[in-house]
Amino acid sequence: MSATASLAAPRPAFDAARVRRDFPILEQRVNGRPLVYLDSAASGQRPLPVLRAVERYETHCHANVHRGVHALSQAATEAFEGARERVRRFINAASVREIVFVRGTTEAINLVAQSFGRPRLAPGEEILITALEHHANIVPWQMVCEQTGATLKVAPIDRRGELVLDRFLELLSPRTRVVAVAQVSNALGTVLPVKQITDAAHARGAVVLIDGAQAIPHSRIDVRELGCDFYAFSGHKLYGPTGIGVLYGREELLAAMPPWQGGGDMIRTVSFEKTTYNDLPWKFEAGTPNISGAVGLAAAMDYVKDLGLAAIAGHEQRLLELATAGLARIAGIRIIGTAVRKASVLSFTMEGCHPHDLGTILDAEGVAIRTGHHCAMPVMTFFDIPATARASFGCYNTEEDVEALLAALAKAREVFG
Amino acid sequence: MDLKELYRDVILDHNKRPRNFGTLVPSDAHAEGHNPLCGDQLTVWLRMKDGAIEDIRFEGKGCAISTASASLMTEAVKGKDRTAVMALYGRIHALLTQQDAVPDASLGKLAALSGVREFPARVKCASLCWHTLGAALERGAATVTTE
Numbered sequence: 374m375s376a377t378a379s380l381a382a383p384r385p386a387f388d389a390a391r392v393r394r395d396f397p398i399l400e401q402r403v404n405g406r407p408l409v410y411l412d413s414a415a416s417g418q419r420p421l422p423v424l425r426a427v428e429r430y431e432t433h434c435h436a437n438v439h440r441g442v443h444a445l446s447q448a449a450t451e452a453f454e455g456a457r458e459r460v461r462r463f464i465n466a467a468s469v470r471e472i473v474f475v476r477g478t479t480e481a482i483n484l485v486a487q488s489f490g491r492p493r494l495a496p497g498e499e500i501l502i503t504a505l506e507h508h509a510n511i512v513p514w515q516m517v518c519e520q521t522g523a524t525l526k527v528a529p530i531d532r533r534g535e536l537v538l539d540r541f542l543e544l545l546s547p548r549t550r551v552v553a554v555a556q557v558s559n560a561l562g563t564v565l566p567v568k569q570i571t572d573a574a575h576a577r578g579a580v581v582l583i584d585g586a587q588a589i590p591h592s593r594i595d596v597r598e599l600g601c602d603f604y605a606f607s608g609h610k611l612y613g614p615t616g617i618g619v620l621y622g623r624e625e626l627l628a629a630m631p632p633w634q635g636g637g638d639m640i641r642t643v644s645f646e647k648t649t650y651n652d653l654p655w656k657f658e659a660g661t662p663n664i665s666g667a668v669g670l671a672a673a674m675d676y677v678k679d680l681g682l683a684a685i686a687g688h689e690q691r692l693l694e695l696a697t698a699g700l701a702r703i704a705g706i707r708i709i710g711t712a713v714r715k716a717s718v719l720s721f722t723m724e725g726c727h728p729h730d731l732g733t734i735l736d737a738e739g740v741a742i743r744t745g746h747h748c749a750m751p752v753m754t755f756f757d758i759p760a761t762a763r764a765s766f767g768c769y770n771t772e773e774d775v776e777a778l779l780a781a782l783a784k785a786r787e788v789f790g
Numbered sequence: 791m792d793l794k795e796l797y798r799d800v801i802l803d804h805n806k807r808p809r810n811f812g813t814l815v816p817s818d819a820h821a822e823g824h825n826p827l828c829g830d831q832l833t834v835w836l837r838m839k840d841g842a843i844e845d846i847r848f849e850g851k852g853c854a855i856s857t858a859s860a861s862l863m864t865e866a867v868k869g870k871d872r873t874a875v876m877a878l879y880g881r882i883h884a885l886l887t888q889q890d891a892v893p894d895a896s897l898g899k900l901a902a903l904s905g906v907r908e909f910p911a912r913v914k915c916a917s918l919c920w921h922t923l924g925a926a927l928e929r930g931a932a933t934v935t936t937e
Contacts, residue, residue, distance in 0.1 A: 725806070727853035729828040730797075733909060737793050746829055759829035759851050788797050789854070790806075 387688035392680065393769040395420035406739025409777040414559055414587060414718050414765030415743050417612040419673070426672035427614065430665050437661055439638060453664045456671035457654070463674040464604065465595040466621050470653035473620040473627070474662050478586040479509040481605035481620035482553070484657065485582055486513035488633040489603075489626065490551060496522030500551045501544055501579070503565070504530045504755060505558040508748040510584045514553060523550070530755065534561035534710035542573055549579040556588035560749035560761070561710025562693075562718030564588075571600050580626070586610055590767065591689060591716045593682045596621050608666060612768070613673035617666030620657070627653050634659040677768070685768045689717045692766045692775055699779040703786060709761050720747075720761040723782070726789040728760040734788060735762075738781035795905035796912070797854065800862075805854035810864035814847040823850075823922030825914055830856045834922045842871045848919065855903075855912050860919035862900050872927045879920045886913050 393399055396418045401408050410418065430452055436445035438453045457469045466472055475481045490500070500514045504527050511525075518525050526549070528541035536554075545552070552574040556567045571581045582603040585594060589606040596604050603626075608617040622630075632639055632650055636659035641649045650656045677685060696719050700706045705724030723731055732744035743763045746753045753759060764778055814820075814835035822833045832850025836843055846868060848860045867875050878900075884891045886906050893901035906916045 727828075727857075729830075729853035729912075729915065730855070733796065733912060734793060745827065753829070759831070788793060789802065 387680075387684045389688060389769060389771045392420075393771065395422070395676075396769050397421065397424075399769060403739045403741070404737050407777075409738075409740040409774045411764040411766065411770065411774060411778060412741045412743050413590070413767030413770075414610070414763065416609045416615065417590060417767050418769065419612055419614065419669070420676050422676050423613060423669050423672045427665050427669040430668040435664070438664055439655070449664055452668050453662065456667040459671040459674055460619055460667075463594075463678070464619075464621055465597055467597065468624055471621055471624050471627065473622065473654040473657045474667055475605075475618045475620050475657075476616055476663070477607035477609070477618035478584060478605045479513075481603075481618055482509055482582065482584065483513045484620055484633045485553075485603050485605075485622070486517040488630040488657070489580070490514075490517040490523075491520055492631060494518075494521035494523040494550060497548060498523045498550045499526050499546065499548045500524070500553065501526045501528060501541070501549050501574075502553050503528045503536050503541065503555070505534065505536070505561060505563060505565075505749065505752055506553075506555055507559050507584065507586070508750070509586075510553055510555060511751070514551075527751075530563075530752075533712050534558065534563045534752075535712045536563070536565055538566065538569070541570065545573055545577050545579065547577060549574070549577055551582065552579045553582040553584065555584040555586070557591065557716045557718070558710070558749070558752070559587045559718065560747040560752045560763070561712065561720055562715035562765075563710060563712040564714040564716050567601070568599055575600065587716065587718070590677065591682075591686050602626055608670035608673065611670070611673050612676060613670035614663075614666045617663045617670050619670075624653060627657070630657075632656050632659070636660045638662075680768055686716070688768065689766045689770070692770055692772065693717060693719060695772060696764060696766075696775045696778060699775060700782070703779070703782050705786065706782070709756055709758065717766045718763060719765070720763045722758055722761055723785060723789070726785055728762040730789070731762045731782075731785050734785040735778070735781045738777070738784060740778055740781045742778075792905070792908070796909055798902045798905060800899055800902035801854060801858040801905075804858035804861040808848075808857050808861040810847050810861065812847050812849055814845060817847075819926045821922050821926035823918045823925070825852075825856070825918050827914065828853060828856075830915060830918055832856065832860055832919060832922060834860075834919065834926045836923075836926050842869055843867050843875070844869075846923075848922075852918070853912075853915050855906060855915040856918055859903060859916040862903070863919050863923065866898065866900055867923065875923065875927065879924070882920065883917065886916050 398418050434448040434452050436449045438450045457472050460472050461469050526544050529537050574581045580602045583601045585606040590611045602623050604621040609615040639659040641651050707722050709720040728744040745760050817835040818838045820835040824831050830852035835847045837845040846864045885904050
C-alpha cells in the first residue's frame with residue numbers, strides 16, 4: 374500500500390534552501406562574502422534542533438549519570454541512556470549493550486585495537502587494511518602490531534581510487550585476524566563494498582571493523598545487515614557535537630574483551646584485592662561521559678531521519694555530479710578519486726596552483742574547502758601529490774554553493790594564469 | 791583581505807620561475823625543512839666562502855608563497871654571512887607578522903612578502919625557507935620543522 378502511495382505522489386524535491394535555514398552558522402558572511410561551507414567531510418555544522426536539545430539538557434537536566442538518586446541525576450541518566458537507545462535504533466543494533474559512547478571514530482578504533490587486538494594478536498598474524506584509510510585507521514593498527522608482533526597488510530587501490538578487490542581477497546588469508554576498512558574514503562570519496570568485504574573476511578574467520586566516519590551522514594547504516602563486528606563513527610560528521618562518537622560492537626565480542634580504560638562507572642565493585650567490572654556497555658565507559666554530546670548526537674540522528682537519509686544522499690549526489698561536471702570545464706583541474714561509486718567528496722588539484730593557494734583564494738571568496746593531505750598521507754603518496762583541495766557536501770549545500778565554488782576556482786585560475 | 795596584496799606579480803613570477811632552483815654539488819651544508827600543515831618540503835644547499843654564502847640553491851614542493859619566498863631569499867642572501875642573514879630574517883619576520891612594519895628600501899624585492907601578514911595561516915609558508923637556511927648555516931645538515 375505504501376508502495377502505491379509513493380508511486381501516486383512523487384517525492385518532492387529536496388529543499389536544501391529550507392534545510393539551510395536550520396543552520397544559523399551558515400547565515401554569516403566571511404571576508405565580506407556569504408559563507409559557502411564545503412567542508413562537511415571535516416566537520417558538519419549543527420542544526421537548531423541539535424543546538425536546542427543540548428541547550429535544554431544543559432539548562433534543565435544536567436547532573437552526573439548513574440550516580441545519584443536525586444531528580445537531576447535521574448534526568449541526566451534518562452537523557453544519556455535514552456540517547457543510547459536512539460543510536461541503537463539508528464544503526465539497527467540488536468541491543469544497547471552493543472553501543473559504546475566514545476569521543477569519536479579515532480577513539481573507537483583505538484579501543485578495538487587495544488582491547489580486542491592487543492590481547493589476541495600474535496607474531497605471524499595479520500591485520501588487513503586498505504591503501505585509502507584515514508590515519509585513524511592506520512596508526513592504531515601499527516601501534517598494536519608493534520606491541521604484539523602482528524603484521525599490517527595493505528590492500529592496494531587503483532588510479533581511480535577504487536579498492537582492487539581481487540588483491541584484497543588475495544591478501545585475506547587464514548593468518549588475517551582483523552580487517553579494518555573505511556566505508557567511504559575521506560580523501561577521495563570512494564564508496565567501498567563493505568558488505569562484500571565483510572562476507573569475505575568472515576569466510577576466512579577474520580573480525581571486521583568498519584570506519585563509518587564518512588559514511589554515516591550519507592547512507593542508512595544497518596549494522597546487522599552489514600554483518601560487521603565493529604562499526605565506528607563520530608557525531609560531528611552527522612551534524613552532531615564534537616567529542617562524541619560511537620563504537621558498535623557485537624555483544625559476544627565486547628563481552629569477551631577486557632576493559633580499555635579503568636576508572637569510575639566501568640566497575641561494579643572495587644577493593645584493593647579485586648575489582649569486578651560493570652556490564653556492557655559501561656565496562657568501556659570509564660569516567661563521566663560526554664552526556665550533552667550524546668544528547669546532541671541523538672537529536673542529530675532524529676534530524677537526519679526526518680530529512681530522510683536517502684533524500685539527503687540523493688541531493689548530495691546531484692551536487693557532486695554538478696560540481697564534477699563544472700570542474701571538468703576549468704583548465705588544469707585534475708580530479709583525484711574518480712571511482713564509479715562516490716559519496717559527497719570532491720578532491721582535486723589545479724595545475725600551477727598549489728592546493729594551499731587555492732584554499733586561500735577560495736576563502737577570500739567566502740568559500741570554505743579543506744586543503745592538505747586529509748590525514749591520508751599514503752593516498753597523497755600514491756597519487757604523487759603533496760596535497761589536494763577538497764570540497765565536500767552536506768544536506769544544507771545548494772546548487773548556488775556549487776556555482777560559488779566554480780566561480781572562485783575560475784578566479785584562482787585567473788590569479789595563477 | 792586583498793588577494794592582490796598577497797599574490798603580487800613578483801610572488802607569482804618567482805613561483806612560476808623560481809631562481810636558484812635545484813641542487814648544489816658539491817655543497818658545504820644543506821638542511822631540509824618541512825611544514826606538516828600543508829606538506830611543504832624544501833631543501834636548501836649552501837656553498838660557503840670566508841664565512842659568507844658563496845652560492846645557494848633550493849629545491850622542494852610547496853605553495854606559491856613558500857616557493858616565491860625561498861626564491862627571493864636565495865637572491866637576497868648571496869655574499870652575506872650568518873649574522874647578516876639572521877638580521878635580514880629578523881626584518882622579514884617583522885614584515886610578515888607586524889601590522890605596522892614598513893618595508894625599508896634595503897629589503898628590495900623581499901618587500902613583496904608584506905601582503906602575507908593579512909593571511910596569518912600563511913606566515914609559516916613564507917618563513918619555512920628562512921628556518922631551513924638558518925639550520926643549514928648553524929648545523930650543517932639537519933631537518934627543521936615549522937611545527
